[in-house]
Amino acid sequence: MSATPLTPAELDQALGELSDWSVQEGQLYASFTLDRATLPALYAAVAAVEDQANHHASVHILYNTITFALDTHDAGGAITALDTALAARLSALAAQHGSRPSGS
């Protein structure tokens, strides 16, 4: 998978399959709300997937909401297929841990 910036059309197409995600300030962005007790397990799973992909999200946790922001540093902060691929995996992990999208 390449660190080539997605074109606007490619990004729109990818977002069509990433219903939890939006573009905010040039990054892919998603928030999930879940039981606080499951947050540690979710983050452990996120970290493992990130390390396997060698691609890492900005993660913010506030009470029962975890927010991810993704762009590709190696592409000057553009959104690439590395980001959209990881976004799909993060959505799946959040769902597996009983989350619900908490919107933007």
Ligand SMILES: C[C@H](O)[C@H](O)[C@H]1CNC2=NC(N)=NC(=O)C2=N1
């Ligand atoms: C050296 C290492 O391969 C790079 O720093 C990887 C690690 N994780 C990364 N994460 C993100 N979001 N963007 C990158 O360009 C990136 N590059």
